[in-house]
Amino acid sequence: xxxxxxxxxxxxxxxxxxxxxxxxxxxxxxxxxxxxxxxxxxxxxxxxxxxxxxxxxxxxxxxxxxxxxxxxxxxxxxxxxxxxxxxxxxxxxxxxxxxxxxxxxxxxxxxxxxxxxxxxxxxxxxxxxxxxxxxxxxxxxxxxxxxxxxxxxxxxxxxxxxxxxxxxxxx
Amino acid sequence: xxxxxxxxxxxxxxxxxxxxxxxxxxxxxxxxxxxxxxxxxxxxxxxxxxxxxxxxxxxxxxxxxxxxxxxxxxxxxxxxxxxxxxxxxxxxxxxxxxxxxxxxxxxxxxxxxxxxxxxxxxxxxxxxxxxxxxxxxxxxxxxxxxxxxxxxxxxxxxxxxxxxxxxxxxxxxxxxxxxxxxxx
Numbered sequence: 251x252x253x254x255x256x257x258x259x260x261x262x263x264x265x266x267x268x269x270x271x272x273x274x275x276x277x278x279x280x281x282x283x284x285x286x287x288x289x290x291x292x293x294x295x296x297x298x299x300x301x302x303x304x305x306x307x308x309x310x311x312x313x314x315x316x317x318x319x320x321x322x323x324x325x326x327x328x329x330x331x332x333x334x335x336x337x338x339x340x341x342x343x344x345x346x347x348x349x350x351x352x353x354x355x356x357x358x359x360x361x362x363x364x365x366x367x368x369x370x371x372x373x374x375x376x377x378x379x380x381x382x383x384x385x386x387x388x389x390x391x392x393x394x395x396x397x398x399x400x401x402x403x404x405x406x407x408x409x410x411x412x413x414x415x416x417x418x419x420x421x
Numbered sequence: 422x423x424x425x426x427x428x429x430x431x432x433x434x435x436x437x438x439x440x441x442x443x444x445x446x447x448x449x450x451x452x453x454x455x456x457x458x459x460x461x462x463x464x465x466x467x468x469x470x471x472x473x474x475x476x477x478x479x480x481x482x483x484x485x486x487x488x489x490x491x492x493x494x495x496x497x498x499x500x501x502x503x504x505x506x507x508x509x510x511x512x513x514x515x516x517x518x519x520x521x522x523x524x525x526x527x528x529x530x531x532x533x534x535x536x537x538x539x540x541x542x543x544x545x546x547x548x549x550x551x552x553x554x555x556x557x558x559x560x561x562x563x564x565x566x567x568x569x570x571x572x573x574x575x576x577x578x579x580x581x582x583x584x585x586x587x588x589x590x591x592x593x594x595x596x597x598x599x600x601x602x603x604x605x
Contacts, residue, residue: 255435262431288434295438297510310510317509317516320598372601375513394512395602 258295265311268382272312275378276319276330290318305391312384312392316375332366332374334381344381346412365414373407380404445505452501456494463487478551485544492537517599524592526584531577542569 262269269290270283277283293314301310319330334341341362369377379389386404390397467475467483503523509516546565553561 255439258435259431291431291434292438293509295435297508300508300510313512314509317511317513320513320517321509370601372598392512393602394514399604 254295254298258298261294261298261307261311262291264307268308268311269315271382272315272319272378275332275334275381276322276374277333278331286319286322289322290315293318309388309391312379312382312388316379316392319378320371320375330371330374332369332377334363334366344383345377346408346415361415365411368414369407369411373403376400376403377407449501452498456491456498459490459494460487463490476551478547482544482548485540485547489537489540489544492540493534496533496537514599514602517595517602520595521592521599524588524595526581526588526592538573542566542573545569 269287273283273287273290277286294311297310297314305313322330334345345362345366366374366377376389376393379392384392386397386400389404390400393400395403463483464487467486468480507516507519507523511519546562546569549565550558550561553564556564
């Protein structure tokens with residue numbers, strides 16, 4: 251086993267759960283996530299030689315995963331989803347700023363997935379990283395926009411989701 | 422879904438990727454040698470060939486072809502490398518900006534190819550000028566241009582149509598995502 255192969259397998263082993271989660275978040279259908287997963291592995295292999303250690307391996311892997319998903323979405327434009335586990339009890343507080351009592355658990359189950367899938371491609375990509383508990387600084391390093399801009403975007407997306415979940419009209 | 426339910430065989434994937442790496446390397450090497458060989462063959466045949474029947478205009482025309490092919494070969498090699506080396510490990514904004522740049526259709530591409538076109542044009546004109554001896558000198562040049570300019574124009578149009586079908590959708594999608602990200 252040569253050095254590149256060894257490094258590749260180590261990175262994949264260390265980040266398998268992360269890559270799997272990202273693949274599942276953005277997969278257009280349940281069957282497609284494995285295609286994204288494989289595409290991410292291929293792009294990790296292709297990018298290995300350009301890895302200079304300027305960012306952490308985690309950030310580097312996230313960049314490849316998100317960029318691959320955006321490119322994958324490009325091939326199947328508008329089919330990109332943001333799939334979440336609606337049975338996760340914390341999902342609402344992670345996606346919407348407050349624990350608004352107007353939004354009932356039952357309504358969450360019904361509407362959350364629909365509302366998430368109506369987000370734009372970039373908003374889905376950002377919220378996928380939010381779901382993975384990444385900080386604004388980490389998201390800014392992955393996406394390439396400033397940290398305040400990331401915070402503004404996340405706030406807007408959450409606000410938009412909150413309004414829609416309450417049955418209001420998004421601006 | 423459980424995390425373990427993906428069935429990607431990492432070993433066979435790595436074998437496939439290593440195969441692709443060596444294929445790409447081989448293709449680059451072959452392209453490089455093909456390119457060098459063509460320059461050497463054309464240089465020997467048309468420029469330094471000691472054949473007494475070869476006149477100066479043959480040699481000048483040959484030199485124009487060699488230089489034209491060289492410019493084309495360098496351009497193709499550059500585009501091949503650009504397409505093969507898409508870096509997914511940069512930030513999304515950078516990746517999308519590069520994609521927009523890579524897939525756009527600009528006048529600059531024409532300017533890059535112009536020296537090669539002019540050299541090939543000059544090569545053909547010099548060669549035909551000396552074979553169409555029964556025609557007036559100015560008309561010889563115009564006859565060659567009347568053939569070459571439509572050929573170049575049709576080639577350019579075909580290139581544009583291929584870009585419009587294959588590259589434009591990718592360009593527009595990357596631009597749209599970039600606008601969404603940067604808020605412009």
